[in-house]
Amino acid sequence: MLVTAVSFAGCNKKTAPETKVAPAAKTTTEKKPATLDELKGKPVQAKELPADKKEAVMKTTSEVKDALLEDGSYKSYYESGYAKHNSGDFQSAINDFSKSIELNPDYSDAYNFRGMSKYKSGDKSGACSDWKRAVELGNGGASEMAQRYCQ
Secondary structure, X not given: OOOOOOOOOOOOOOOOXXXXXXXXXXXXXXXXXXXXXXXXXXXXOOOOOOHHHHHHHHHHHXXXXXXXXXXXXXXXXXXXXXXXXXXXXXXXXXXXXXXXXXXXXOOHHHHHHHHHHHHHOOOHHHHHHHHHHHHHOOOHHHHHHHHHHOO
């Protein structure tokens, strides 16, 4: 009987498992955007528009306001009147508040601010009338104005 010796020397070797290397994380030097909490209390720097841009922005704003009024909403007229009141154009504000009241006769804020615009334009009795109507509709701010200016 012939015995052949076979060498299995390489079979007992333990091979290390193949390891995968993850690509290196990208590093950037960009600053992460600030959170709202980080921005609180920090002053905002506004840039002044050149004169030609201001005119274009103002023109666009008036076109937007005109488009809003075309929808016929009592709130659109109220908001337009409010903006005109704050800019000192009291007669135009009165017209817009009147249109808002025409579309919604129970809108107390329109009566209140129309009263303020009338008062600022010198119509004290008209202002008092509007404030009294606003009070009837439950407007507390109008109550204060009526008590202060209509006695």
